[in-house]
Amino acid sequence: MTDTKPVLILGGTGKTGRRLAERLTSQGIPVRIGSRSGSPRFDWEVPATWEPAMQGVGAVYISYYPDIAVPGAAETVGAFARLAVANGVTRMVLLSGRGETEAQRAEEMVKASGADWTILRCAWFPQNFSEGFLVESLRQGEVALPVGPVGEPFVDVDDIADAAFVALTEPGHVGQLYELTGPRLLSFADAVAEIAKATGRDIRYIKISHDEFTAATAAYELPPEIAWLLNELFTEVLDGRNETLTDGVQRVLGRAPKDFSAYANETAATGIWSN
Ligand SMILES: NC(=O)c1ccc[n+]([C@@H]2O[C@H](COP(=O)([O-])OP(=O)(O)OC[C@H]3O[C@@H](n4cnc5c(N)ncnc54)[C@H](OP(=O)(O)O)[C@@H]3O)[C@@H](O)[C@H]2O)c1
Numbered sequence: 001m002t003d004t005k006p007v008l009i010l011g012g013t014g015k016t017g018r019r020l021a022e023r024l025t026s027q028g029i030p031v032r033i034g035s036r037s038g039s040p041r042f043d044w045e046v047p048a049t050w051e052p053a054m055q056g057v058g059a060v061y062i063s064y065y066p067d068i069a070v071p072g073a074a075e076t077v078g079a080f081a082r083l084a085v086a087n088g089v090t091r092m093v094l095l096s097g098r099g100e101t102e103a104q105r106a107e108e109m110v111k112a113s114g115a116d117w118t119i120l121r122c123a124w125f126p127q128n129f130s131e132g133f134l135v136e137s138l139r140q141g142e143v144a145l146p147v148g149p150v151g152e153p154f155v156d157v158d159d160i161a162d163a164a165f166v167a168l169t170e171p172g173h174v175g176q177l178y179e180l181t182g183p184r185l186l187s188f189a190d191a192v193a194e195i196a197k198a199t200g201r202d203i204r205y206i207k208i209s210h211d212e213f214t215a216a217t218a219a220y221e222l223p224p225e226i227a228w229l230l231n232e233l234f235t236e237v238l239d240g241r242n243e244t245l246t247d248g249v250q251r252v253l254g255r256a257p258k259d260f261s262a263y264a265n266e267t268a269a270t271g272i273w274s275n
Pocket of ligand 1: 010011012013014015016017034035036037038042043044045063064065066067068069095096097098122123124125128132
C-alpha cells in the first residue's frame, strides 16, 4: 500500500482477523478493528454502524459473522461492499468458504460492487478445534459429530492471515481468487486422533446421526441460527464436494501450507485441551 490509511479488519478479534491485525501492526501498518467491540463499533446487524467504521480507511478485510454460508449473507456482504465503494474504499479482501452456495453468491456480490477484490475461498479451519465450538468436547474426551470418513483439507488460519497480509501489502493480487486448503485430507476422526496423539490423551471420535446432533445442540441451548448452520455445514458442505487439495497457498505465498499435525502439536503445548 502506498499510504498509511488504516486497514479495516471486520472480525478483527476473531480467528483470522486477529492474526491479520498482528501481522499488519508488526509492519507498522495501522489497523482498525471492525467488530462490536471496536471503536467505532461495527455490527453486521446494525447497518448504521457500517459507514462510520469505514471512514478514512484504505482497505477492508471482510470476515462475515456468523458464517458466510448463512442465507442472506450474500446480500449483507454485497450491501457492505457497495457502501464501501461509494465511500471511496475500493480495496477489499473477502474471506469466503469452499463449496457453499451462499458464500459463492457473496463473492459475486463483492465482484459486482466495483471493488478491487481478492477472494480467499477457504477450507475448514483446524482452529475450530481450539478457538471454536469443539474445544469443550475435546477437553471432555469425546467428540460426536454427524460426519463420517469424508476427507477435509483443513487450512490453518496462520496461512490465511499470511495470504490476506500479502494480498493487502503486495501488488498483483487484485482480481485473484485463491482457493486455500491445507496439504492433506483428514476425516474428522483423523483430526481428533491427531489431537489425541499431540495431547497424549485418550479422546474418542463418534459419528452420530443428524437427529442425535440436532438434539445435542438443543441441549447446549445454541442459538437456532448456529444450530441450523452446523447442520447445514455437516450435511451440505461435508458431502465430499470439497475432498480435493488445491495449490492456493503455494500460489499466494510461494510455500507449502501448514500441516494439521504442526497445528495439533503447537496447540496441545498451550494446554488448551487439558482437562
Ligand atoms: N471456521 C471455519 O472453519 C471457516 C472456514 C471457511 C470460511 N469461514 C468463514 O470465516 C468467517 C469467520 O468465521 P470464524 O469461525 O473464523 O469466526 P471468527 O472470526 O472467529 O468470529 C468472531 C469475530 O466476529 C465478530 N463478531 C461477532 N458478532 C458480530 C457482529 N454481529 N457484527 C460484527 N462482528 C461480529 C467478533 O467480534 P466481537 O465479538 O467484538 O463483535 C470476532 O471478531 C465466516 O464468514 C465463515 O463463513 C470459516
